[in-house]
Amino acid sequence: MKISLDWLRTLIPTDKPAEEIGKLLTGSGLEVEGIEELESVPGGLRGVVLGTVLTREKHPDADKLSVTTVDVGDGTIRQIVCGAPNVAAGQRVVVALDGAMLYPSEGEPFKIKKSKIRGLASEGMICAEDEIGLGQSHAGIMVLTTDQPNGTPAAEYFGLGSDAVLEIGLTPNRADAASHYGVARELRALLRQPCHLPDISGFHAPVTAAAPIAVTLEDAAAAPRYAGLLLENVQVGPSPEWLQRRLRSIGLSPINNVVDVTNFVLHELGQPLHAFDADQITGNQIRVKRATEGEKFTTLDGTERTLRAEDLVIADAHGTPMALAGVFGGKTSGVSEATTRVFLESAYFAPAVVRKTGQTHQLKTDASFRFERGTDPNMVLIGLKRAALLLQEVAGATVAAPIVDEYPAHIGHTAVRLRLPRVEKLVGQFIAPERIRQILTDLDILISEELTDEQLTTDNQQPTTTWILSVPPHKVDVTREADVIEEILRIYGYNHVALRPHNSASYLAQFPNPDPEIIRQNTARLLSGQGFSEIITNSITNSLYFEKEGEPDETLVRLLNFNSAELNVMRPSLLPSGLEVIRHNVNRRQRDLKLYEFGKTYRQKAGGQYEEHNKLVIYLTGNTAPETWQQKSDKSTYHQLAGAVQQVLASLGFPQPTSQPVQHPYLAGGLTLLAQNQPVAQLGAVSAQVLKRLDVSQPVWYAELDWDWLMRKYKNALVARELPKFPEVRRDLSLVVDKTITFDQLQQIARRTEKKLLQQVNVFDVYEGDNLGQGKKSYSVSFFLQDPAQTLTDQAIDSVMNRLIQQFEQQAGAVIRR
Structure with missing residues (x-):
């Protein structure tokens, strides 16, 4: 929301600078996000003053140039070479001094510098009106008639004031401050200075009218108050300069004097208004009613819209809609150049009704912005009278009938x-x-x-x-x-609330449960620290993605009021929307991607019930790093994805998950990781069929974590341990096993066999070859042993290794390569 400081000062007298006002408003909850300086003329004519030409002589080396001396009021007489044919001694002129930046009406800005023109020094410029952006004439210099002293700033002489515009980030709860008067009320409390409404004492309406326009409230709950006023002899045309300047200062474009007045009052008082062409109101009757389901209505933007039964409309005597109440006017009933009679609407509409209509038709206007948050029912007549007086001033309007004010149930304090x-x-x-x-x-x-x-329960209690x-x-x-x-x-x-040296609470609470949002932020930092970028995708997606993959139709959560066939279902998986992001980037030659997303999936259960699940998904595609002269870049691998997943699990208190082959409809192989015998993550390569269907041209590694379960079972992974005093020992084994044996199986055998001394198991090489035999492979595995109480002896180490070898041979059929 933009607030003009110059406009604001017409409602509350204050000479405080914009920066100080911005700090005051921000401190009270109206956050000023920026302050923009506006000038009537670019540059504000800084460095341009009034002066007097003392002498004028012909330039000795140029027939069309004159050499003048000019007094600009600072005690120094300046010599200025001038090319204007009308310059003469005794004239009052506009002088641009050395260093002034001028913004001409046409052409590029230029800076005035001391220079020599045909051999003679020139210390400024005597200006024509187009040279300082005040007009188009370049026939000669400006000759002034004024008693103001030399040195008077030209901006002051021409009345070119500057303005500051405050950009306020208005929160939804501060509907009371959604106008210049609302901000003035806030400053009244902050500055302890009175503010005032615009003077409307000059408003007068006739007692009777020949053809009044009646108003009927058919839904007083949706429109608790509706007022209107008939104006005649309206001359539609451009607004005066002061009104256009006010609107431009807050980023609005002037349209015509009638529409400009309604916009002016809206931003001045916070009261939305709407102007109807009274000759287009059939039957001289306004009906405030609900729309007929399915009827068509063309709004001011030329769009034909299908109305819903819950839409509130302003209709004529036949019930034909002329406006969506509080949101948008109709094309046929609006003010045009031919309009001479205007019916001016000022109302208070129920916020929920306007909000629902705006959402249904995807319309957001300055009026609906305020109605949705709640306007002031007591401002209805004030805004109407203020607009009527302005239309009398700028459009020659006359009040043709008394105000119609339908207000069946008064809204009190x-x-x-x-x-x-x-x-x-x-x-x-x-x-x-x-x-x-x-x-x-x-x-x-x-x-x-x-x-x-006065009834005290203890002697020390105060009333x-x-x-x-x-x-x-x-x-x-x-x-x-x-x-x-x-x-x-x-x-x-x-x-002004002081911080005490010793803060305390009035009661002791139980130790709080871990904050899921903080855990999520920490996980995001962990992944971002590894080079992953977070994405956020739409929860609404295309049902075709899932129908073609065999997703049961009865499990899909379909939208009843979707606007696009490509956005018609709540996603049962995050993968397709993530692949859309990858496709978008790959098509723009951003092929090396590491992404993650926190999001929800949605499914329909038997009996018409719905369920939501929080997921964390991770994507890896392209190369691991950009190629450099030092090394070539390798393709991203499954193991890099698995490493990231295991780091996330470890940070959540699940450092050593078990695994089994993945069963996932979109993956062509991979693993399911289990913690406490519960599947918590599925990871692997996205199937070629899915990639082709979503037009992704390169392999993608994908992991999906059950975030809800991980939050329920979260353990604080930060455990403090004393640094070991005794060294660890490493021993390696080369195991030949069947190809069906996974490293995870070997690791579990090792941990079951030795639970005290075995600290870490790591595979550092995998080999397959004809010399091993058909269906065989070899794992090179390192084992790290450590005793926190003493240095390990060779005898203790050999005992552990012999037991490991024995169990590998018995449980995995391993052959130890010597």
């Missing part, structure tokens, strides 16, 4: 109980009741009743003072005691 001791308890610091009262008053929160509980507060409806987020205390703390200032 909200009663909230505030216990003063509770303020100190939540803030952590005593705030004087007088200061609290002052803050509440500045925020338009009234104290309607004060209660004191509890309770205030019954009346919270205005524009404070849509203040409904509870805690909300009121937050309002008090915002204005009191978070920076």
Whole structure:
């Protein structure tokens, strides 16, 4: 949201600079994300002043040049060479001094420098209007009629003020600050200065009208308040410069004076308005009603939309929609150049109704932005009168009928109980009741009743003072005691809450369970530290990916209101969406990828129930690293993926998973890792069929971890141990076994055989050859032994190795190569 400081100062008088106002607003919860300086003329005419031509003589070496002396009020008479034919002694002129940067109406900016022109020094430039961006004329220099002294800044003479625009990151709960007046109210409390609404005392409406437009509320719950005003003799045309300048300052493009006024009031007061061409309202009646299911309606952008029964529309006497209430106007009923009669709408619509209509039709406007968050029902008539007065000023409009105001059920203030001791308890610091009262008053929160509980339960307990507060409806987020205390703390200032030297809690809680979000962040850091990049893909995807892979149709979670056949199902697997990311990158010659994603999968169970599962998936494709002169890059391998998965499992407290062959519909081989006999990860190569179907042109390694189970069984993997005092010993064995025997099987045999001294088992070579025999392979395995209590003797080491050899021979049929 953009707020013009110049505009803001018309509502609250303050001379504080933009930077200070930005800090104040940020400290109160309206975060100012940036401040942009706006100038009426590029460069702001800095270095350009008023001067007087004292003398003028012809240049000795150029017929069309004049040599002048100019007084610019600083006590130094400057010689300036000028080429204008109309320059003469005694003229008041505009002078650009040495160092000034000029932005002409046409052409590139240029800087004024002391120079020599045809041999004579020139210390500035006497300016024409096009040379300083004030017009198009270049017939001669500007000759002024003024009594202002020499040296007066030209920007001050021409009234070219500058403006600062605050970019506020408005949070959804601060609907009360979604306008210049809303921000002014905030500053009123922060600066202790009064702010005021625009003057609408000049508004007058006739008592009767010849052809009034009636308003019928057919759904008062969706439209609690609807007001309108008929204006005649409207002359649609361009807005005056001041109005266009206001809108441009906050990034809006002027359209015409009627539409510009509605936009102006919206951003000034936060009250959305809509202007109808009154001659297009059939039957001189406005009906605020729900739409008919399936009826067609063309909005201002020319798009034909199919309405739903829950959409709230503004219709004519026949029920034909003219606007989507609070969201967008219709094409046929809008203001055009031929419009002379305008019906001006100002309303309060239920936020949930507008939000649902906007989501259904994928429409977001400045009006719906405010209605969705909650506007102020008390601003309806103020905004309407303000717009009517502006239209009288800029479009010659006349008020043709009294205001129609349908308001069947008054929306009053909200009663909230505030216990003063509770303020100190939540803030952590005593705030004087007088200061609290002052803050509440500045925020338009009234104290309607004060209660004191005189019944003491102990001798030391103080009476509890309770205030019954009346919270205005524009404070849509203040409904509870805690909300009121937050309002008090915002204005009191978070920076004013002192940090105590010894913080303490009022009670002792149980040791908290591990925070899943922190564990997830730590895992993300672990993978990112290994060169993986995190991706986030859409939970909605194409059902064809899964139907063609044999996914049962009854398990797919299909969308009922999908807008695209390619986005019609909630994903039962993260793999296809990840492959889409890989395809996108590979097609753009980014082939070496290491990716991971945390996400949910969705399935439908028997009986129509649904289930969600959190997963962590990892992708590896392309080369391991860019090729350099020092070494060639190798292709990514399964073992690199397995290493990353095992590091993740180890960080979560599962350092030594077992394995079995993978059974996964999208993988063409790999392993399933088990912890506590539970499958926790599946990894392997994505099948060629799946890659072809998703048009991925290179092999992809994929791993999928059951994140929900890992979080339920998470163990703190940080274990502190004393550094070993005695050395470890390594022994190697070369084992010839059947090809069906995996290293994991050998590792499990070793760990079952020796549980005390065996610290690590590692395979450092695998060999297959005809000399081993058909169906055989050889593992070269290293064993690391260590006793924390003493140095191992040869006898103890040999005893362990002999038992390992015996078990390998018995359980795996291994032959030890000597």
